[in-house]
Amino acid sequence: xxxxxxxxxxxxxxxxxxxxxxxxxxxxxxxxxxxxxxxxxxxxxxxxxxxxxxxxxxxxxxxxxxxxxxxxxxxxxxxxxxxxxxxxxxxxxxxxxxxxxxxxxxxxxxxxxxxxxxxxxxxxxxxxxxxxxxxxxxxxxxxxxxxxxxxxxxxxxxxxxxxxxxxxxxxxxxxxxxxxxxxxxxxxxxxxxxxxxxxxxxxxxxxxxxxxxxxxxxxxxxxxxxxxxxxxxxxxxxxxxxxxxxxxxxxxxxxxxxxxxxxxxxxxxxxxxxxxxxxxxxxxxxxxxxxxxxxxxxxxxxxxxxxxxxxxxxxxxxxxxxxxxxxxxxxxxxx
Amino acid sequence: xxxxxxxxxxxxxxxxxxxxxxxxxxxxxxxxxxxxxxxxxxxxxxxxxxxxxxxxxxxxxxxxxxxxxxxxxxxxxxxxxxxxxxxxxxxxxxxxxxxxxxxxxxxxxxxxxxxxxxxxxxxxxxxxxxxxxxxxxxxxxxxxxxxxxxxxxxxxxxxxxxxxxxxxxxxxxxxxxxxxxxxxxxxxxxxxxxxxxxxxxxxxxxxxxxxxxxxxxxxxxxxxxxxxxxxxxxxxxxxxxxxxxxxxxxxxxxxxxxxxxxxxxxxx
Numbered sequence: 177x178x179x180x181x182x183x184x185x186x187x188x189x190x191x192x193x194x195x196x197x198x199x200x201x202x203x204x205x206x207x208x209x210x211x212x213x214x215x216x217x218x219x220x221x222x223x224x225x226x227x228x229x230x231x232x233x234x235x236x237x238x239x240x241x242x243x244x245x246x247x248x249x250x251x252x253x254x255x256x257x258x259x260x261x262x263x264x265x266x267x268x269x270x271x272x273x274x275x276x277x278x279x280x281x282x283x284x285x286x287x288x289x290x291x292x293x294x295x296x297x298x299x300x301x302x303x304x305x306x307x308x309x310x311x312x313x314x315x316x317x318x319x320x321x322x323x324x325x326x327x328x329x330x331x332x333x334x335x336x337x338x339x340x341x342x343x344x345x346x347x348x349x350x351x352x353x354x355x356x357x358x359x360x361x362x363x364x365x366x367x368x369x370x371x372x373x374x375x376x377x378x379x380x381x382x383x384x385x386x387x388x389x390x391x392x393x394x395x396x397x398x399x400x401x402x403x404x405x406x407x408x409x410x411x412x413x414x415x416x417x418x419x420x421x422x423x424x425x426x427x428x429x430x431x432x433x434x435x436x437x438x439x440x441x442x443x444x445x446x447x448x449x450x451x452x453x454x455x456x457x458x459x460x461x462x463x464x465x466x467x468x469x470x471x472x473x474x475x476x477x478x479x480x481x482x483x484x485x486x487x488x489x490x491x492x493x494x495x496x497x498x499x500x501x502x503x504x505x506x507x508x509x510x511x
Numbered sequence: 512x513x514x515x516x517x518x519x520x521x522x523x524x525x526x527x528x529x530x531x532x533x534x535x536x537x538x539x540x541x542x543x544x545x546x547x548x549x550x551x552x553x554x555x556x557x558x559x560x561x562x563x564x565x566x567x568x569x570x571x572x573x574x575x576x577x578x579x580x581x582x583x584x585x586x587x588x589x590x591x592x593x594x595x596x597x598x599x600x601x602x603x604x605x606x607x608x609x610x611x612x613x614x615x616x617x618x619x620x621x622x623x624x625x626x627x628x629x630x631x632x633x634x635x636x637x638x639x640x641x642x643x644x645x646x647x648x649x650x651x652x653x654x655x656x657x658x659x660x661x662x663x664x665x666x667x668x669x670x671x672x673x674x675x676x677x678x679x680x681x682x683x684x685x686x687x688x689x690x691x692x693x694x695x696x697x698x699x700x701x702x703x704x705x706x707x708x709x710x711x712x713x714x715x716x717x718x719x720x721x722x723x724x725x726x727x728x729x730x731x732x733x734x735x736x737x738x739x740x741x742x743x744x745x746x747x748x749x750x751x752x753x754x755x756x757x758x759x760x761x762x763x764x765x766x767x768x769x770x771x772x773x774x775x776x777x778x779x
Binding site: 317 | 528638639641646647650652673674677678680737738739743757762763770
């Protein structure tokens with residue numbers, strides 16, 4: 177079979193998504209994974225950084241293992257803008273022809289990458305939980321949750337280039353920071369035409385939800401199995417008494433039991449507390465991708481076959497609502 | 512204002528069951544619903560129509576049975592419904608899906624001022640079709656909108672994105688995908704539902720109506736292909752305990768003590 181390599185598509189690209197740098201590590205995680213893929217393909221990892229005065233990020237990406245940093249630095253690129261980024265990045269892809277292009281499944285990644293893939297008329301897989309190279313064909317196997325997260329699907333982009341994927345934060349591990357590392361800097365000539373048909377009027381840090389959930393040492397998560405909004409709200413009292421924060425699964429959000437900023441999983445937040453208690457959640461992959469980083473997982477569910485028990489360090493087969501209310505009772509007595 | 516709302520019929524989340532041996536969806540007992548965020552998009556469209564006048568057209572691509580979703584949307588107050596259905600459309604990835612939906616919308620006369628979609632569906636959950644449809648139609652996009660306000664001949668929309676709250680001024684035509692919390696979808700009266708199912712008209716467009724070629728749509732028009740399905744790997748092997756709620760509570764408390772989340776119980 178004629179491979180795309182023959183047609184000049186080569187190299188692994190990572191989109192440098194630096195906004196919220198200290199909390200958003202997904203670019204660093206993709207550089208690490210990109211290095212593995214690139215080693216198998218005997219090629220290099222390039223991080224593409226667009227923005228205004230982005231050199232500190234270029235240095236960070238170098239220290240975390242990038243081989244090449246491609247920088248487009250211009251005052252008009254200060255804010256993330258979908259149309260401008262698609263216009264610039266599609267030009268770069270067409271001239272440099274990377275065979276693989278990865279981005280974090282951040283809110284911006286999920287808004288920008290689909291439009292870019294469409295402009296390039298290539299495939300895109302969403303929220304990958306694993307990436308590897310098929311040893312026979314050299315194609316990128318992109319593993320994503322399927323059927324509401326009950327199964328995983330291995331996706332290929334056989335004939336179109338680049339092979340594009342977004343990856344959920346926290347799936348891969350970043351490499352350690354090496355201040356001695358070096359990378360080749362590339363400043364491509366590109367037509368910068370920062371024109372947007374929607375006008376950004378204001379952009380301010382979002383104050384509404386506290387960042388507490390991502391930092392909490394203990395996270396209590398409730399699922400639809402808790403049965404009612406009242407039962408779900410026991411988690412808040414437990415969190416207050418034990419010193420933790422509360423997360424929720426998608427069905428809970430859809431039922432309006434709590435606010436959307438507590439959503440964990442594929443389209444919500446990822447947490448990595450020291451201890452996570454998950455109550456009345458069956459354990460669909462779309463949820464569990466958000467709790468993979470938890471050190472110890474305690475699961476309570478009525479169904480002994482629920483997939484959540486496969487990732488629990490302690491599994492309690494029983495009625496989550498009753499167990500939680502008994503724990504609450506005991507804690508109140510202690511006070 | 513003429514608004515097109517793109518909806519998708521999806522299996523209701525709690526009823527999704529997979530045969531883990533055969534790796535297929537168990538179809539028995541599956542309840543189909545309008546994707547919840549598409550209901551929110553429809554509600555946003557109906558509220559804009561209430562304030563501004565105009566029409567709301569709902570559109571879906573899917574098998575013939577997706578007509579139910581369109582009829583439900585008509586019952587909620589949509590004026591027109593278009594079903595894009597053709598055996599050739601099956602097996603489409605988001606690239607091919609956005610091509611078909613985009614072609615249908617660009618054939619509408621007049622071209623809509625606003626296209627609204629849910630930010631993602633609960634079944635495939637990619638969130639790709641909205642932005643890819645905007646690209647196909649060559650209109651600007653804002654994804655994950657949490658507020659929409661009229662501002663003269665434009666809209667002011669809010670989006671929370673990666674820790675920032677962004678406000679955009681959007682002129683027409685444009686595409687917005689909506690997020691949870693924008694609106695609570697209205698209750699659909701039974702009478703309206705009965706009427707929509709017995710009398711309302713749903714237009715059906717296939718490959719030929721859209722002047723598309725078989726190789727542009729469905730499986731053959733897709734860039735991605737599914738190599739295989741498999742079960743999620745087992746990550747940990749922990750202790751699994753069953754017993755009375757009281758026994759389970761004791762286990763939980765003991766574990767929390769051993770993890771130093773709780774202090775040793777002084778009452779014993």
